[in-house]
Amino acid sequence: MRRRPGLAGIAAALVLTAGALGAAPDEAVAAPPTASYELIWADEFNTTAVDASEWNYRTDTKGWSQQRPENVTVGGGAMTVHLCPRNKAGAGCTQQVDSKDLYTGGGLISKRKTRYGYYETRVRTNSGSGWHSAFWAAEAGSGTEPRTEIDGFEIDSHVPDKVRHNVIAWTQGTFTSNIYGLDFDSSADWHTYGFEWLEDSVKFYVDGVLKWSQPYAPSAYTHNFLNTWLTAIAYDASNSPGVDESALPGKVQFDYVRHYARDVYADNDAPSGYSETGTGWSTSGLPAFGRLTGRFSCDTDSAGRWTFTPPADGTYQGYFFRAGGEGGQADAPVSVWDGGTALSRTRVDLTAPGSSWAPLGAHTLKAGTTYIVRIDRDGPGCIRADAVKFVRS
Known part of the structure; x- marks a missing residue:
């Protein structure tokens, strides 16, 4: 295991998490692309509840689902988004709710707004079609004015062996890796996804391997401060065939989220x-x-x-x-x-x-x-x- 100064506690947390949630991937890939980065913020999800000082819940209605706070739980070393049938919610989808006859998903939005550095999460996606899981950064509530959105990963559950990365300069243009094949099923095990936002570019990593890079100059595009999002919603993307109700209740799990800085x-x-x-x-x-x-x-x-x-x-x-x-x-x-x-x-x-x-x-x-x-x-x-x-x- 590769360890960096100041990360001994995180290394220990990863061992505990692996024991609680199954075999972990090679931890050597779960680190910034260069040794010069230092961890400045993280949530390892090693508590029993969402840290309300750090997170807001995603609560919108989009696509085929309504996003609800009760669908997000923390425990066993992970944050879980519970994916529920229509008008059901909560852990195990046992609560009857009025979701306007929609499925229910959810997610967390960081209260912190940050900019440059390396961001990483470790995720196991769900089985069963119809769900769009994502690790991304965008300013919450900022509307459609010029701003930045960075999609560290987007995975649609009917094609769990494919992923997409985006850099969106709202009102100015969209840059995308387009959907491409992975050499694994993202729902079968844990994998890390990271993006490095530099002053002049954004780079995307899967399991520590650079997959795509996009020039992104501050003189050409708005480089504002962004909230970090961990979400899973029912959504029609990548020609989804719809929600597989036989796979519900389902879940998407996030092991941790981290932000490193160098400058x-x-x-x-x-x-x-x-x-x-x-x-x-x-x-x-x-x-x-x-x-x-x-x-x-x-x-x-x-x-x-x-x-x-x-x-x-x-x-x-x-x-x-x-x-x-x-x-x-x-x-x-x-x-x-x-x-x-x-x-x-x-x-x-x-x-x-x-x-x-x-x-x-x-x-x-x-x-x-x-x-x-x-x-x-x-x-x-x-x-x-x-x-x-x-x-x-």
């Missing part, structure tokens, strides 16, 4: 740690990183600041997203702080048109420590605040 980004869009002091702050019309929003102020003594915590000890190259144009301050000071100690100070020219990452130099940073980046207006012109990043060497 750290801070943005002025929620949920990043960003704040402003002084007056005159307004939304900028200049292109912003990830096609989100930028801010500016032309008032004396105004300042924008970002807080961030690196995922691991190490040397990081810092960058400030420079949105330039007429009226900007020619030598705006951007400084990096550890508490009350200034680690660096860089003058950035905000007068030149265009946008780019301006280097802030190398910094030795520690995991668990909160650092600050700030830009101050201390001369003629306007300062602009958008995003910063620190890339680990």
Whole structure:
């Protein structure tokens, strides 16, 4: 078994889970694509109930099913979505409910909103046709405005040996691997599915093997912050023949979900740690990183600041997203702080048109420590605040 620093507890949890739920696949594949990633959030589902501080339930009606909270349980080392006949719900589908004569499914939606990194889950899908299981990321309740959706996997249960991955730039285009064959039946055993969202691309993995990669530049597509979804619904996809009622009750099980990070980004869009002091702050019309929003102020003594915590000890190259144009301050000071100690100070020219990452130099940073980046207006012109990043060497 390959182990990474800080993952001893997860390794132990995997052993317990394997014992509770059957033989596990080779755990060597259940890890990020590079050793530089650090685990920053996970739910191993080793409790007896859904963690309400981390998750919301999926409760919509879509396709052939109504999604219900009582169809989601945690126990035995896994999160289970119970797949039920019409107007039945709950563990074992024993509850009589009014589901409008629909089948019932369900799922969980993370309360956390995250962006870049490596995401992974381990799943055993159901037997019997008619169900669409998925591990995906999209901002909950965001409508149809420009935004990102990443489908780590979509599996339709009448073809359990096939899978699809997608990157959807809503209102801008859809990129898909198209449905392709696996060398296993996803309902017969546990398998891992992961996606790596980088600044310029998204890569998809099955059992640790890279299966598909899609360029996805932040200058071309909206890179917003996403909720993570683990779901199973009755749905007509991939020419489904309909729900096999003889296979109900059914279940889809998720062993865990994990998010790893290597670099750290801070943005002025929620949920990043960003704040402003002084007056005159307004939304900028200049292109912003990830096609989100930028801010500016032309008032004396105004300042924008970002807080961030690196995922691991190490040397990081810092960058400030420079949105330039007429009226900007020619030598705006951007400084990096550890508490009350200034680690660096860089003058950035905000007068030149265009946008780019301006280097802030190398910094030795520690995991668990909160650092600050700030830009101050201390001369003629306007300062602009958008995003910063620190890339680990």
